[in-house]
Structure formats: C-alpha cells, structure tokens
Amino acid sequence: MNGRGTLxxxxxxATLAAGQVGQCAAGAYVTISVVDDGCGMTxxxxxxxxxxxxxxxxxxxxxGLGLSQIFALVQQLEGEVTIASTPGEGTAVTLYLPGPPTPWPGRCPRPCFRCRPPSHRSYRRRQCSTSSSSRTIRAC
Structure with a gap:
C-alpha cells in the first residue's frame, strides 16, 4: 500500500463443502478478511x-515473517488462508478458521463465563498502551 489507501x-x-477452500473439511468456518486497495501483487x-x-x-x-507465521497458525488450527491480488487494484487475504461445534444441547457441562450470571464473572485488568495515550481494558 506504500502508506496510502484503504485497509x-x-x-x-462461511459454510464450506469439503475441499471448497484448500484442504478444509466440510463445515462451519469463521472468516477474517484483510483487504487493501494498494498496488497489488503479480x-x-x-x-x-x-x-x-x-x-x-x-x-x-x-x-517477511508476518504472513508465514499466520499461515502456520491457520494450518495448525486446521484452517486455510487464501490470497487474491491484482496489480494496481489491491490484495485480499482471507483466513478460514474452523467454527464452533454444534451448539450445546442444553447448558454447558462446565459453566463458563457465558453461562454464569454477571455477578459471578471474574475480570482481570490489563494495561493497553497506544502511541498517544494509555487506557485500561477489561478481559475475562
């Protein structure tokens, strides 16, 4: 993108058939797409x-380690990565990560933060710094 453009x-x-995207098994997937309108690639x-x-x-x-590490992580999670690029038009990278299994039949076997009432949730605080300021975020 050379520092300009839209990311x-x-x-x-996505629900995929077996082999529809790379080696993905049939099933539900969560997708994360990163698209730019930069210079694209040959x-x-x-x-x-x-x-x-x-x-x-x-x-x-x-x-040059960023995409290779993402590729390795996605492969380890039994997902896939696709890339589409056209010179002069931009690039789209899409991660396909296996989605959650079918919903639980009833309550979770082990109560988790989604099942417990808010008063029973425990939170820890983390400091998140940005270039111009600091802020506190909550994480379960």
Missing part, C-alpha cells in the same frame, strides 16, 4: 508471500 478488516462466517509474488523471510520491502524495512 478493510472484516469478520464473517502472480509470481503472490505465490511466495507465505514463505518465511520472503519480502518485497527494502533491506531493513521488514523481515
């Missing part, structure tokens, strides 16, 4: 983006 991050769900570059240490950036500007 869109979207989540969703097919020979797009083929290599998941290789460790592959980068199109100048020396000292990046290590």
């Amino acid at each position: 869109t991050i979207a989540t969703g769900t 097919p020979d570059i797009a083929e290599r983006v998941f290789e460790p240490f592959f980068t199109t950036k100048d020396v000292g500007k990046g290590t």
